[in-house]
Amino acid sequence: MNFSQRTRGIVRAFAIVLSLAVPAAMAITAADARVGGGSSSGSRGSKTYSAPPSTTTAPNAAQPMNRTFSQPGAPAAAGAAAGAAKGGFFSRPGMGMMMGGLAAGFLGAGLFGMLSGGGLAGGLGGLASIIGLVLQIGLILIVVKLAMSWWQRRHTPANAYANNTGPAAGSAPPQTGGGFGSGMGFGLGSSTPAPLEIGPSDYEAFERLLGDVQAAWSNEDVAKLHTLATPEMVSYFTKDLEQNKANNDINKTSDVKLLQGDLAEAWREGQTDYASVAMRFSLVDKTLERGTNRLISGSDTPIEATEVWTFARQSGGHWELSAIQQTN
Structure with a gap:
């Protein structure tokens, strides 16, 4: 009798765990289908191995890069050179x-x-x-x-005094505040000074790239992706699309809407400008069987995602997607 009750308890506990695990696994599968594969990929210049500052939109830390061309030794070498200079x-x-x-x-x-x-x-x-x-x-x-x-x-006193000389020449004043009153669109996010000033036209470019990249990914238009993202990011997208073809799958994303966005940080390295932006957006994310359009995962119900996208541009050029990081 005791053995039977104990067995039923174990079965009941297992059923509860299974009921919680299956929806979670389905959610992870759906999230992994969209552009970027639900992973953290790309480069953020010398800050590739540094997490972007948290913002109102993404209060949790961004995940480190799973895929990147940047070498860990590059930032470390710069730090070592600075130490040698001091x-x-x-x-x-x-x-x-x-x-x-x-x-x-x-x-x-x-x-x-x-x-x-x-x-x-x-x-x-x-x-x-x-x-x-x-x-x-x-x-x-x-x-x-x-x-x-x-x-x-x-x-030490001389060094400490030298390091507290105030804001660098040409730096923008500290930015404070949250999103718009409605909670929609981009806000200023972090209260840290931004060495690179980001204006309304830049935010419009970021929002436009969010939709255009998703559309090009959904259409498997690699040529279009080359005009929207850095060669490194396009290489990852191409590899992911090839994997979808090998699995006889096709990922379709649509109805992409930016719900809220914050500037995490913006800076300049040589002739390249960088801006890391936390974005919370909704989209319809479905994976279909190639050729038959049979639904494999996802649905027509929009889901929400929060990611940190980093954009880069050369002097006088246009913004391109340089990295996507998931948030914890």
């Missing part, structure tokens, strides 16, 4: 020579012991000498640490 303790004149001399001294002592037939620790008087050597090394490390602390205390 100067570290071991890069100061004389410090490298001092540490090199200490290392050479220890190495010389070890080699002398080996040549004398006593091994690396030979000539040091056995265990007591080894302990003495360890204590000497520890004392030297303490002296080096104190010297580093003294050097940092001496130079």
Whole structure:
């Protein structure tokens, strides 16, 4: 009797879990069908491996890139170059020579012991000498640490003052506020200063690209996508479309409507402008069997999605889609 009740309890619990998991799996499948495949792809210049600031539209952090041409070493190399320009303790004149001399001294002592037939620790008087050597090394490390602390205390005030010189020349004033009163369309989003000023015409371009990219994706128009997105993004779209063809599927998106949008950040790198925008939009997302148009997933009921799209443009050029990131 107890066994039967326990079995029924397990079956009931399993049924509940299954009832919750199946709709979630269906939702994930539907979301993965739209342009971008529900993943995070593309490049954001030197900020590719940095999450865009959260906004009212996308308060949760954007997911890191699953697919990108950018190399992690590029931003790190820039940071290392900046550190070298400021100067570290071991890069100061004389410090490298001092540490090199200490290392050479220890190495010389070890080699002398080996040549004398006593091994690396030979000539040091056995265990007591080894302990003495360890204590000497520890004392030297303490002296080096104190010297580093003294050097940092001496130079930190000047560096801190240099880093607080106010906004960069030509930067836009801080932007504050949320979306429009109706909650529709683009708002200013983040309160952080934007080194690159984004105006109404730019927001119109972003909203237009949202619809045009979805339409070109739905029509499998790769030539059109080349005029709307960077070559990197087009390569991902092409690969995804080829996978759909291999699966005998075709993804159809329609009725794309921007519900709310915020500027997360905008900046300039050389001759390239970047703008990362959080967008909440609705669309009809369906996957059909190629040739028969039999519905495989999705429906005619619009669904909502929130993504961070990054746009890029060359000096004097037009905006192109450079990255799509999902939000958590």
